[in-house]
Amino acid sequence: MYINFYYFQQVILKEGNVLYNIWRDLPIPIYMQFYLFDVKNPEEVMQGKKPYVEQKGPYTYSEKRVKYDIVHNDNGTVSYKQNRTFHFIPEMSVGKETDEFTTPNPVYWSLISALEWQPAELNRIITFLIKFIGEDVFTKRSMSGIIWGQNDTALTLAMQLAPSWFYTNFIGYFMNKNATNDGVYTIFSGQKGTTGDIGFIDKYNGSKYLDFWTSPWANMVNGSDGTIGPPYVSKSRVPYAFASDICRSVSGKYTEDVEFKGVNLWRYGAEMSYLENATLNPNNAGFCTPPGQCLDTGIINISSCQIVDFFHIPVSMSLPHFYLGSDRYINAVYNMKPNKEEHETVLDMEPHTGWIFSAAKRLQVNLHMKPVPGIE
Template sequence: MSRSIKCSVFFLVFGAVLIVLGCVFIPVFHNMIHDEIKTQIPLKVGSTSYNNWLDPPVPIYFQVWVFDLVNPLEVTQQGATPAVVQKGPYTYREHRHKVNITFNENGTVAYKEKRSFTFDRQKSAGPESDTFTTVNLPMITIAELIRYEYGWLQGFVDALLEAAGDAELFLKLSIGDILWGYEDALMKSVKEIAERFNHTLPDEFGLFYNTNGSDDGLYTIFTGSDVHGIDKFNIIDKWDSKKSLGYWNTGLCDMINGTDGTMFPPFVDKSDKLYIFSTDICRSIYATYEKETKLKGINLYHFTVPPRVFEQASLNENNAGFCTPPGNCLPSGVLNISVCKSGAPVVISNPHFLQADKQIIDAVIGIHPNIKEHQTILDVDPLTGVVMNAEKKLQLNAFLQKVDNFRSTENIKDTIFPIMWLNESALIDDKSANEYKSGLMTPIRITQAVQYGLIVIGAFLFICAMAFLIKHKMTHKKEDVLVDIPNERLTNDRLPTERTNLIQS
């Protein structure tokens, strides 16, 4: 065997070994990376995961767009369709910090999260003192509380409203007032009456009253330790020491499902439903995979909240428990959350009633839903479950209805009136993105380069060696054919001579 043949056979075998080795490294490196993530993700004091959870490094913004009513007199006196103009955004920088942290032996940790908001004038359309015409929420809250009471009581309360100078259905408020609260004389006047009907009313009223500088309850979540496994990482076990909310009419609707929406268990699959519990809407929702996306060089999964989450009970029987009072179901796209808002007739929806029933959208002039602008989104790293980009969008509305013996409501149409919509957003910054890429993506790319490099090099050597051997074999076969042809001719030339000599003999 020639030296060239020996070399070719060596490279053929060596190439095959490299291909096999590269294929073997694929699951080996995959498991190594997964094991490393399982080690790093669980919440342990002092770990990077714990520090990021304790004080999120990513800037969070709380933006508000308000709906300014331009025809209040026509609505109250003539029953006209409300016409609104959107103003905003008014932007706040949101700060979160976890306090009262207690690790439990059962693999959970309890904590409260304090939230504070600082107005950012540069990112806002105007000062926080800007005013707009909106619904008088304290007044319609009181009207709702006595909707089914005796007529004489309704008349008495209406007279009380007139005397307090707070009987108007609409009034002018600043952004700060409607968000964080303002002192309302009406609330003080009827506080004793409300207590007789087992309702406690605060002296001040605001959609996010007592939110700035406070927390929204005691959370108990799974740490992702070996006790329950990484699959339960950041999943809420209890909220305010409860396993269910106690707001809704069925156990399914009353469940506390999922995480707080900032992180999910690692190894997210495209078929997963990502469940989120939010105290702002007093329920759990879920998001589903829509497409792959890329952000700051990081490959992510893009999740959105599907329309089915807020479908009416006749289309989605799982939502029957959200009908409040029981059996009183609203159309698709809106949810009455008065049960968790001290009886205030607050209804939530997507901004501009996106994906809501057409009759809801058509009941207000100036509503223009746009899926790109008004949809809640989550861009999630499928390996770690960390949310790299989030836009939680929500609209707060008031349910306006006629109430007997209330003069300010006697001419109005039943309408779900938009007050404001908000976007609570967080986008990973460049520093955090670079740290993530150097800490996780670079090792992954190195391992991928090794395993696929071995396969490519091995395949190249294997193909080249195989090509050489095939060419060598074909060349020698041709030479053998050329050698055989002259011998044949020589044999045929001798035959006549031999026959002649035989005859002469």
């Protein structure tokens, strides 16, 4: 490959360079689209039958990303925060934010799962809340309430009964994610040394490691933030990206050449090794929480980094419809239709600059439901 020195100079993250302002304040449209599952047979599920769900979506939001508190460090890195703001787009959505869905109750399951680990005194309060308020396995909530959060009756009462344990009555899967940042990133700018590490994360929130997982390997912060990488890389390179959504780094692999508005790009897709269970890939044992409690291929328990009121929300992440996951998950819910075109995560990179021209990150949020002794 012919290497143009001009590219090297312009992709460096330095004020005045061609790509610096684009990196700081992305002018391209970014959309967050939500597809929700409506549980059609909650009563049957309570009797032990499989859930039957119907998917509805997209509910589309524009996403604006602006980097701020930018500090260029003496060691050739740059630190920043990134504000993400979402605005609902009715004309690109199938319905309104007020559309209601029957869904597993995140408050109920967070309280239930806490019974295994919390002190006996707190367990008595939790059991009282569940019985007194009438919290149930399923709940009916609006789309915006499920995603962005809403006030909850049980949590309101809990704040009155045990204020030292409950500090908020607001809960949603993406609560505190609008008009906020997801932490402090410190990445290599390319101003010192080679450009081979441009965009790679040096530290996240001041550390090279996370503290969510049970092994040093699992807690490593590897790769970029998924928006910029080094120029002139080979197709055989295994790119890594850190995703704060799932609290871990993931790897990808080159799959094919694609074209975007006349520009030739290299497409990268998910590498199967990061989806495999701990038997197939022993390194993934570090993502088993608690230690030794491992899920099967295609799903990861991220409850260790999803906390409300000191309680861990029992959330697990997968690809949509359990794509590339174990058949046991796909077959456990009626109406799962996993397919590559709709459900894979892809990233299209321009190889000369290392910049991402097009990407689709697709994730499914699952609530991990399991029996707890003492609760009917």
